[in-house]
Amino acid sequence: MQPFVALTSKMIPLPYQDVDTDQIIPARYLRATDKAGLAEGLFSSWRYLPDGSPNPEFPLNRPEAQGSQILLAGDNFGCGSSREHAPWALLGWGVRAVISTSFADIFRNNALKNGLLPVQVSSEFHSLLFEIAAQVPGALVTVDLPSQTISLPDGRWVNFPIDAFNKTCLINGFHQLGYLLQFQDQIAAYERTH
Amino acid sequence: MQTPRTLFQKIWESHIVAQPSDSPTILYIDLHLVHEVTSPQAFTGLREKGLRVRRPDLTVATMDHSTPTSDLNLPMADQLAERQILQMRKNCQDFGIRLYDLDSHERGIVHVIGPEKGLTQPGMTIVCGDSHTSTHGAFGALAFGIGTSEVEHVLATQCLLQNLPKTFRVNFDGGLPAGITAKDMILALIAQIGIGGGTGHVIEYCGEAVRTLDMEARMTLCNMTIEAGARAGMIAPDETTYEYLSGRPSAPQGRAWDTALEFWRSLPSDSGAEFDQEVSLKVARLEPMITYGTNPGMGIPISQPVPAPHGEKDPSRRAALEKALHYMDLQPGRPLLDHPVDVVFIGSCTNSRISDLRQAASLLRGRKVAPGTRLLVVPGSEPVRLQAEAEGLDRIFREAGGEWRNAGCSMCIAMNGDQLRPGQYAVSTSNRNFEGRQGPGGRTFLASPLTAAASAVHGRVSDPRTLLQPG
Numbered sequence: 303m304q305p306f307v308a309l310t311s312k313m314i315p316l317p318y319q320d321v322d323t324d325q326i327i328p329a330r331y332l333r334a335t336d337k338a339g340l341a342e343g344l345f346s347s348w349r350y351l352p353d354g355s356p357n358p359e360f361p362l363n364r365p366e367a368q369g370s371q372i373l374l375a376g377d378n379f380g381c382g383s384s385r386e387h388a389p390w391a392l393l394g395w396g397v398r399a400v401i402s403t404s405f406a407d408i409f410r411n412n413a414l415k416n417g418l419l420p421v422q423v424s425s426e427f428h429s430l431l432f433e434i435a436a437q438v439p440g441a442l443v444t445v446d447l448p449s450q451t452i453s454l455p456d457g458r459w460v461n462f463p464i465d466a467f468n469k470t471c472l473i474n475g476f477h478q479l480g481y482l483l484q485f486q487d488q489i490a491a492y493e494r495t496h
Numbered sequence: 497m498q499t500p501r502t503l504f505q506k507i508w509e510s511h512i513v514a515q516p517s518d519s520p521t522i523l524y525i526d527l528h529l530v531h532e533v534t535s536p537q538a539f540t541g542l543r544e545k546g547l548r549v550r551r552p553d554l555t556v557a558t559m560d561h562s563t564p565t566s567d568l569n570l571p572m573a574d575q576l577a578e579r580q581i582l583q584m585r586k587n588c589q590d591f592g593i594r595l596y597d598l599d600s601h602e603r604g605i606v607h608v609i610g611p612e613k614g615l616t617q618p619g620m621t622i623v624c625g626d627s628h629t630s631t632h633g634a635f636g637a638l639a640f641g642i643g644t645s646e647v648e649h650v651l652a653t654q655c656l657l658q659n660l661p662k663t664f665r666v667n668f669d670g671g672l673p674a675g676i677t678a679k680d681m682i683l684a685l686i687a688q689i690g691i692g693g694g695t696g697h698v699i700e701y702c703g704e705a706v707r708t709l710d711m712e713a714r715m716t717l718c719n720m721t722i723e724a725g726a727r728a729g730m731i732a733p734d735e736t737t738y739e740y741l742s743g744r745p746s747a748p749q750g751r752a753w754d755t756a757l758e759f760w761r762s763l764p765s766d767s768g769a770e771f772d773q774e775v776s777l778k779v780a781r782l783e784p785m786i787t788y789g790t791n792p793g794m795g796i797p798i799s800q801p802v803p804a805p806h807g808e809k810d811p812s813r814r815a816a817l818e819k820a821l822h823y824m825d826l827q828p829g830r831p832l833l834d835h836p837v838d839v840v841f842i843g844s845c846t847n848s849r850i851s852d853l854r855q856a857a858s859l860l861r862g863r864k865v866a867p868g869t870r871l872l873v874v875p876g877s878e879p880v881r882l883q884a885e886a887e888g889l890d891r892i893f894r895e896a897g898g899e900w901r902n903a904g905c906s907m908c909i910a911m912n913g914d915q916l917r918p919g920q921y922a923v924s925t926s927n928r929n930f931e932g933r934q935g936p937g938g939r940t941f942l943a944s945p946l947t948a949a950a951s952a953v954h955g956r957v958s959d960p961r962t963l964l965q966p967g
Contacts, residue, residue: 319816320691320791324930329909333562333576335536335583347932352918376812378692381725381791382930384627385534386643407661407695407727408627412643465659467519478645479545482653485514485522489550489655492513492524 304417305475308446309398311371314361315435321375322382323409327391329383340387341394362395366439371398374431378402379420380409389413399445401452403428414468415478421445421452421462447473500766502663503732504698507638507763511621513655520657526620528650529606530557530593532584533911534625538648539587549591551654556615557588558596560605562911565874565901568598577912591651604877604903607631607845611715612879614744618733618760623650628845628927629728630721634714635741636733636763638698641722661727662772664697668705670780675961677855678713679847679925679944681705682720683785683795684777691793694726697773700765701731705779711740712849719846720927723792732764784959787929787942788832789820794929796832798947798959804828823931824939825919832941832957838920840871840898840952841934842945844908847925848876852945853884856925857892859949859963864896866955871898872914874906898952910935923951 331343349360356363373392379402380388389412392400399419410420423431434441434454444453447469453459464472471478501509514522528551535557542549549555562577572578581598588595596603602613607628610616618636623629625647632639642656649656668681686693699721701714709717714731721729738757741747748756783797794817796802802821805828808814821828826835842848842856853875865871873893875881881903884890890900907914908926910933916922918937925948929940943951946960953963 317812317815318819319812320793322791322928322930324928324933328932328936329561329911332533332911333574333580335580336540337537347936376816378695378725381691382627382722382928384625384641384643386537386625386645404692404695406692406725408641408643412645415643415645465520467657470518478657479541479649479652481519482522482649482655482657483547485653485655488514488522489524489653493654496510496524 303415303471303475303477306398306417306419306447306472308444308448309371310442310444312366312369312440313372313374313401313431313435313443314367314370315374315432316361317376317432319376320378320381323380323385323388324382326380326388327385332385332387337390339394340391344391344395369396371396372443372445373397373400374435375400375402378404378406381406384408386412386416389416389418393418401428401431414472417472417475419445419447419472423452423460423462427460500768502765502769502771503636503700503730503763504638504663507619507621508660520659522655523621523658525623525650525654525656526554527610527615527622528555529610529622529624529629530555530647531561531606531624531626532559532580533561534644535587535647536580536583537644538651539591541648542591542651547652549593549651552592554654555593555651556610557584557593558603558606558609559584559598561905561909563598563904564912565904565906565914568902574913601878601882604880605845605848605905607715607719608849608876608880611635611711612744612877614741614747617741617747617756618737619763623656627722628719631715631719631845633718633721633728633730634711635737636730636760638728638730640728662697664694664699664726664773665771666699666701667774667776668701668703668779669776670704670778671708672705672779673782675784675946675964676779676782677944677946678709678716680782680785681779682717683787683792683942684782686720686724686793687785687795688777689724689775691723691791692725694721694724697726698728698730699724699726700771701729706731707734710851711736712851715849716846720792723927733760784944784947784961786832786947786957787940788824788826789817790823790929790931792927792929792942794820795942798833798957799831801829801831802826833959835957836921837869837923837951837956839916839922840869840948841907841922841924841926842872842948843874843876843906844926845876845905846927847945848874848880850880850883852925853880853889856945856949857889859946859953859960860896860898861892863953865898865952869952869955871896871952872901872907873898874901874914875903877903907934909933923948923957
C-alpha cells in the first residue's frame with residue numbers, strides 16, 4: 303500500500319450530500335477483474351455528457367481541479383454498495399484524501415486499506431472549506447497524518463480522528479493482511495475450541 | 497450476576513480470536529459467501545502472496561451479479577462479464593471452493609441461496625463482498641458486507657480486523673395492517689432515520705410486528721438495513737427461525753440439531769440489555785411506502801405528495817432534494833400516485849423469494865399488465881424459480897404479459913443487460929434508487945412486491961390496497 307504521511311494540495315469541491323458508491327463508480331465498470339483502469343469510470347455519470355465528452359461544469363473537469371489530490375465532499379460520502387472499486391477509482395484518478403463530515407462505514411474501511419485517507423471534520427470547518435474553495439479556487443490545504451491535522455494557509459487548523467492502528471498502517475504503508483497473518487496460532491487455537 | 501447482553505454482544509464476544517492492544521479486534525468468521533464481481537482481485541492477491549484459502553469448507557461461491565437472466569449458455573453476449581464468470585470458475589477450482597455455477601439448479605443470488613440451503617444460522621458471523629449481506633441477520637446472525645481487501649483477509653485467515661460497532665434497537669410496535677409488508681416497514685424506518693442514521697451501528701429489530709413476520713419478510717427487513725447506513729441488522733431467533741431451518745440441507749441434523757437449538761435459544765438479547773440508540777415506529781399507522789428521490793431515505797407513504805425543497809430548512813438537504821427531483825423530473829407537492837410507469841421490476845436480494853412472488857402473483861392473477869408497461873420478474877434463485885413454476889406463478893406472470901426469467905441480480909444492479917433506458921420510470925422491488933442504478937438515466941421508485949404488481953396492472957404508481965380481496 304502506498305504510504306500516506308502528509309500532503310498539501312488544492313481541493314476539488316463536490317458539494318453534494320450522500321454521494322453513493324454507484325456515483326463514484328457505476329456498476330458497469332465492475333466487470334473488471336483487476337484494479338487498474340478504473341479511474342476512467344470515476345463519477346462517470348456526472349463527469350461525461352451523454353455524447354461521451356467531458357462535462358465542463360463538473361468539478362473534476364475544471365482546470366483548477368487538475369493535479370488536485372484532495373476531494374472536498376458532502377456529508378455521508380461513500381454510502382451504498384461495498385464496492386472497493388470506489389477507492390480504487392479515486393486513487394487511480396489521483397485523489398489521496400477525501401474530506402467530509404461523515405463517511406459510510408464500508409467505504410471508510412475500504413479507503414483505509416488502500417492508502418486513501420478519510421478526513422472527518424466538523425460541519426463548521428467543512429462549511430469553511432467550501433467557502434474557501436469557492437472564493438479562492440486553487441487554495442491549498444495541508445493534511446498531516448502524524449499530527450492528525452488539516453490546516454489552511456492562514457494558519458488555521460483542526461484535528462481529525464483516526465484510530466491508532468489505521469494511522470500506523472497508513473504512515474508505513476503496511477498491508478493489514480500481513481498483520482493478520484501473524485495471528486495464525488491464535489486462529490488455529492480458536493478453531494480447535496469452537 | 498452477569499451484565500445483560502444484546503444478541504449482537506453475545507455473537508461478537510464469542511467470535512473474538514484476539515484483542516491486541518494495538519489493533520482492532522480479530523474476529524472469526526463462520527461463513528464467507530463469495531460472488532464473481534467483488535472477488536477476482538482478492539484471489540489475485542492470494543496468488544501474488546503465495547497464500548491458500550484457509551477454510552474452503554466455510555467458503556461458498558455463486559454467480560449472480562453479472563449473469564444473464566435469459567440465455568445462460570456460453571459464450572455470453574458480454575465478453576467482460578464472461579471473463580469474470582470464467583475467472584470465478586478458475587478461482588474456485590484452484591482454491592477448492594464450492595461453487596454454484598451457471599448450470600447449477602441451486603445457483604442464485606448469494607443472499608437468497610445462503611438461507612435457502614440452511615448455511616445461514618443463528619449465532620454465526622457471516623460476511624460477503626456485498627453490502628446486502630445484512631440480509632442474513634434475519635436469522636440472528638451477525639452478517640455484514642465487506643470490501644475486496646477484506647474478502648482477501650477472510651480467504652487467507654478466516655478473520656477480520658473489526659472495531660466494535662455501537663448498538664441500535666428499532667421497535668416496530670403493533671400489528672401490520674393488510675397490504676403492508678416488511679418492505680414498507682424498512683422504507684418507513686429509513687425515511688425516518690435517514691440513510692446515514694445507522695452509520696457505525698448494528699441494528700436489532702424488535703417488537704410485535706417483527707415477531708409476526710415470516711423468515712422471508714425478516715430477510716427483506718434486514719436486507720435494507722445497509723440503506724440506513726448500519727453495518728448489520730439482526731432479529732433474535734425464535735420458533736419461526738427454527739421451523740424455517742429444520743430439514744434444510746446444511747442445517748444441523750439429529751442430535752446436532754438439538755445441541756444447536758439449545759445454543760440458539762440462548763442468543764436473544766437479555767432483558768435489561770442496553771443499546772446505544774433506540775427508536776420506535778407504530779406499524780398500525782403505516783401505509784405502503786414508495787421512494788420519490790435518488791436515495792432510499794427519500795421515501796413517502798404512497799398517499800402523500802412529493803416533498804417540496806422550500807420546506808427543507810437545512811441548505812445541504814434542500815440542495816440534495818432539488819438535485820433528486822431534477823434527476824427524477826418530479827414536481828414537488830404532487831402525489832406519486834398515478835405517475836406513469838414504464839417498467840416494473842420484481843426481483844433482487846430484497847424481494848425475490850417465493851413469498852414475494854406469491855404476493856405479486858396474487859394481484860396479477862387474472863389481470864393484465866397495462867399496455868406500454870413492461871413487467872420483468874426475476875426469481876432470486878433457481879430453487880425459487882422451480883418452486884414458482886411448480887405453483888404456476890410463472891404462468892400468472894406470463895399470462896398477464898410479464899417476462900419470467902432465470903435467477904440473478906438482474907435489473908437491481910443492471911450489470912447484465914437488464915436495464916432501464918434513459919428517462920424511463922420503474923417501480924422496483926429492489927433496494928437502491930441511486931441515479932443510474934438501474935441503467936444510465938433510469939428513474940427508480942422503490943416499493944413492495946404488492947405495490948409493484950398493482951402498478952404493473954395500472955401502468956401507473958398504484959396503491960395495492962385497492963386491489964386486495966376483502967377479508
